[in-house]
Amino acid sequence: MPRLSKLGFLTIGLFDPASPRAGHESTLGLIAHGESLGLDSAWVRHRHLQxxxxxxxxxxxxxxxxxxxxxxxxxxxxxxxxxxxxxxEDWATVDVLSGGRLNPGFSVGPPARYEEVKGALYPDTAEAEDFSYARVSRLLACVRGEAVTAGGATTGFEARSDLVQPQSPGLGRRLWYGAGSLRSARWAGEQGLNLLTSSVVKWDPEVAPDTGVPPFAAIQRAQIRAFRAAHPDGARARVSQGLVVVPTDSATPAQRERYAAYARERLPRTTAPQGPAGLLFAPDLVGPSAELAERLHADAAFQEVDEVAFALPFDFAYEDYVQILGDFAHHLGPALGWKPGA
Structure with missing residues (x-):
């Protein structure tokens, strides 16, 4: 079983529409706090019209x-x-500003609720937009330094480049694909991308039942293995797991009660595939770090990875997130063999 080498967290960055700055500042404060604890990565979700x-x-x-x-x-x-x-262009600019620390993760497909938003999003081209893997190929070509114009390079004050600018060396190796199915996991491997897994997968009849392995873990493990089988780096290809994990070591009694209630409320959705897409959800993991480490070590998909970006519950308070990140760094991480960054 691999030792956990990288420990990060994911936040949705909720804010009060009456005071949006405060919520955004809280997200930035949480990222800075994560760094002070030695955590390796901070990830933010993308939410439109929310x-x-x-x-x-x-x-x-x-x-x-x-x-x-x-x-x-x-x-x-x-x-x-x-x-x-x-x-x-935006990603490369941020990567330059960060000193090469940006890890863009992305997914493909039509925008959510497309029929409702297409008139505002693509008023002139809604029916012509291509939301297939071809859109990803265009992005990869731009990030990886392929020419986007022909013969446009000039010199002098109005100098132009055939490449997207700025170019940030290494960014192309830090692109992550959020896959939820075997097909998309294989495709991501073929493109030489890194793989982001989450607490949601698509029910897949290709995955044979594995006695003793819960369906979610069996499907996620199959996706990870399919990804690496298709990736040029094979077993060394990077995969990060993003389950919802809430340690309670330093939590107050009130916090423990709220966290447990949150997990109980969401548990029914984990018992069977949900909706037309057949989405299967992993149970939220809540409890002392020693117990969580035992459960994670027994998880068939966790056994395949050495990187995680545990998802923070959406609607907890800032003080709750500070407590959870502290327990990641001081209790759960060490229990999983992780050591904080410098």
């Missing part, structure tokens, strides 16, 4: 100026909302 982070690239640009070591990621940016060339 009271969460709609522009991770802007938030992480601010985070680059308040931190110096922690890796900064998006989990994930839905490409259906983005122009690949413009997004590549």
């Amino acid at each position: 009271y969460g982070i709609s522009s991770p690239v802007a938030v992480l640009a601010a985070a680059t100026q308040r931190t110096s070591r922690i890796q900064l990621g998006t989990a994930v940016t839905p490409l259906g909302w983005e122009n690949p060339l413009r997004l590549a």
